[in-house]
Amino acid sequence: MTILLLVFRVQARGEHHVEIAKTHKIIARLCLKANKYKQAEEHLLQALKIYRACTIQMADSDAMWNTHDLLAQTYMHLGKKDLEVEHYQRAIEILSNSTDLPPERLAHMHNNIGVTLHKLNRHHESQLHLEKSKEMMTLIHGNTDNEDMAKVHKSLGDLYKDIGRWDEAASEYTSFLKVYSKPAMAAVGQVLSAPVHKALAEIYEIKGNLSKAREHAQLSDQGQEQLNNPENTELMNELAGRLGSGNLMIAAKDANEEVEKAQRYQRENNHQLAIKTLSQGYTLNKIFAIDCVQNLPPLTRDTHEVTSKLAMIHNNLGNAYRSVSRFAEAKTHMLKALEIRRQLYGDDVCEDTATSLFNLGYIYSQVSDVPNLVESFNCHKEALRMYLQMGISTDTLKWVVGLYRSLASTSYNLGEAQQSVEYYEKARATISQHAQEGDGEMVKQLQAICNNIGNSYKSLKNYKKAEENLKHALDMATALHLGNPDDLEYQNDQAAAHNNLGCLYQEMKQYQKAIEHHRESLTMRRQIAPLYADAATDLPSSLHNIGNAYNSAGELNEALKYYEEEYKVRMNLGEETSDVLISMSKVYEKKGNLSKAEECLRMAGN
Numbered sequence: 001m002t003i004l005l006l007v008f009r010v011q012a013r014g015e016h017h018v019e020i021a022k023t024h025k026i027i028a029r030l031c032l033k034a035n036k037y038k039q040a041e042e043h044l045l046q047a048l049k050i051y052r053a054c055t056i057q058m059a060d061s062d063a064m065w066n067t068h069d070l071l072a073q074t075y076m077h078l079g080k081k082d083l084e085v086e087h088y089q090r091a092i093e094i095l096s097n098s099t100d101l102p103p104e105r106l107a108h109m110h111n112n113i114g115v116t117l118h119k120l121n122r123h124h125e126s127q128l129h130l131e132k133s134k135e136m137m138t139l140i141h142g143n144t145d146n147e148d149m150a151k152v153h154k155s156l157g158d159l160y161k162d163i164g165r166w167d168e169a170a171s172e173y174t175s176f177l178k179v180y181s182k183p184a185m186a187a188v189g190q191v192l193s194a195p196v197h198k199a200l201a202e203i204y205e206i207k208g209n210l211s212k213a214r215e216h217a218q219l220s221d222q223g224q225e226q227l228n229n230p231e232n233t234e235l236m237n238e239l240a241g242r243l244g245s246g247n248l249m250i251a252a253k254d255a256n257e258e259v260e261k262a263q264r265y266q267r268e269n270n271h272q273l274a275i276k277t278l279s280q281g282y283t284l285n286k287i288f289a290i291d292c293v294q295n296l297p298p299l300t301r302d303t304h305e306v307t308s309k310l311a312m313i314h315n316n317l318g319n320a321y322r323s324v325s326r327f328a329e330a331k332t333h334m335l336k337a338l339e340i341r342r343q344l345y346g347d348d349v350c351e352d353t354a355t356s357l358f359n360l361g362y363i364y365s366q367v368s369d370v371p372n373l374v375e376s377f378n379c380h381k382e383a384l385r386m387y388l389q390m391g392i393s394t395d396t397l398k399w400v401v402g403l404y405r406s407l408a409s410t411s412y413n414l415g416e417a418q419q420s421v422e423y424y425e426k427a428r429a430t431i432s433q434h435a436q437e438g439d440g441e442m443v444k445q446l447q448a449i450c451n452n453i454g455n456s457y458k459s460l461k462n463y464k465k466a467e468e469n470l471k472h473a474l475d476m477a478t479a480l481h482l483g484n485p486d487d488l489e490y491q492n493d494q495a496a497a498h499n500n501l502g503c504l505y506q507e508m509k510q511y512q513k514a515i516e517h518h519r520e521s522l523t524m525r526r527q528i529a530p531l532y533a534d535a536a537t538d539l540p541s542s543l544h545n546i547g548n549a550y551n552s553a554g555e556l557n558e559a560l561k562y563y564e565e566e567y568k569v570r571m572n573l574g575e576e577t578s579d580v581l582i583s584m585s586k587v588y589e590k591k592g593n594l595s596k597a598e599e600c601l602r603m604a605g606n
Contacts, residue, residue: 134156197219349386
């Protein structure tokens with residue numbers, strides 16, 4: 001990310017000044033907020049490099065430990081647990097050697113690294129850090145019950161439970177519940193305590209105290225009822241700042257019935273209701289339906305019929321969570337479904353296994369770092385092999401085309417634009433050879449593939465081929481819209497085709513052509529945005545693109561007009577505005593209005 005504020009400060013103070021490091025941290029925070037974790041990592045590492053080069057005094061320990069803390073959080077999102085641990089350790093070292101910083105920070109760092117080590121199954125190290133955190137919190141707060149102490153009690157309770165120290169786990173969980181039993185915290189406490197009550201119910205069941213187990217299970221259910229109350233907006237607003245939604249999924253009774261209901265809702269494309277229904281039968285990590293299967297007599301449980309049904313339940317749960325972008329939970333269930341189907345069918349060509357690979361590959365593709373993209377590519381390549389060996393039929397055509405398109409898209413995202421073109425061409429050839437005449441869905445797929453091929457050729461700087469395919473995509477989109485004048489989706493596809501051509505001409509420095517196509521795209525999206533959600537979502541990018549075209553053409557006032565409108569639209573949608581503010585800053589700088597340029601940068605950094 002090129003940030004003008006960095007340029008100003010580097011020019012004024014030199015590239016190794018502490019202020020430059022602070023600017024990198026501001027940008028990193030913006031990247032974290034926008035889920036751009038690789039960019040956040042780059043800026044934080046640069047900040048760290050500058051701090052180390054500046055011979056930081058002890059008074060600046062705050063800057064150093066905080067940078068390591070932010071890096072640890074970044075690596076958590078990137079799934080790099082070892083690096084997460086490493087930076088928490090560095091933060092702890094700095095805080096341990098400082099006499100100027102509040103001791104609570106060190107206690108929190110011990111808790112954070114303890115939780116991460118627990119996830120890595122490094123239980124002994126986790127225990128040392130969590131017990132140190134508890135010791136420090138006790139020294140700081142004494143016998144006062146507060147949420148900081150509750151956090152540590154919960155972390156220790158989870159660890160002790162996982163290593164079978166039931167009495168100590170129960171003691172820590174009970175201390176957690178004591179914090180949230182206060183009248184002032186009754187509503188939120190009931191919900192936050194639900195997973196702890198569930199854990200206590202499991203512990204007491206293991207210990208044979210069934211009355212206690214039932215008592216805590218009932219309290220857990222009551223907390224879940226509060227969470228599922230759609231009218232309890234005040235409670236939900238408070239919870240939003242405390243825990244992610246995935247931490248509060250508590251099981252209710254009759255899970256098998258709920259799973260069947262959820263499957264019906266999913267078939268009806270009512271994904272939100274499917275998730276809500278599934279939550280009725282969902283524990284912190286498993287479904288009672290799955291427990292029921294596992295608790296059947298072995299001769300019944302291990303039959304093909306029951307085992308394949310279990311795989312289907314995991315697969316359907318994964319699809320439901322995928323539909324509402326809860327990819328971690330979706331991945332867990334899809335991996336389990338694939339594991340079971342591998343046990344059933346081995347490496348044989350099997351539609352169930354191919355389906356699991358297809359679904360799992362899609363989930364990996366939603367986390368756009370290289371390891372996950374490679375996993376996605378491998379899953380979809382194996383799924384495609386199976387479908388091709390089964391033979392292309394009317395029923396499997398959409399799967400084969402979808403897999404070719406996915407392999408092409410993943411290749412593109414991995415920087416393999418030529419390979420991307422090859423897979424898109426195979427998708428196009430498959431449709432031409434196997435689609436039935438008049439198959440509207442396949443015609444729509446062809447239009448999208450032409451767009452994709454054009455964009456891939458653009459990346460290869462083969463502008464002639466890019467223009468040829470993007471024009472063909474626009475012609476097809478226009479024909480589809482004319483044939484379906486009342487279908488807003490086709491009109492939005494036509495707007496997208498104009499947008500793609502506009503971006504191509506922008507790159508070719510044919511700015512007037514770019515402006516013409518971006519204006520067409522913008523006009524269409526303005527017309528349908530009030531009625532069609534995708535158009536409303538795409539409207540800010542249309543405004544940004546036409547602003548860029550006017551900016552490149554030297555028409556700065558026109559560029560500002562569209563950037564300012566984009567800023568207002570993004571504010572109304574609650575979207576990130578830093579990029580458009582930076583674009584506005586650059587235009588103001590070109591116009592010589594440095595005070596406005598600085599103002600936009602300050603707004604981008606807030």
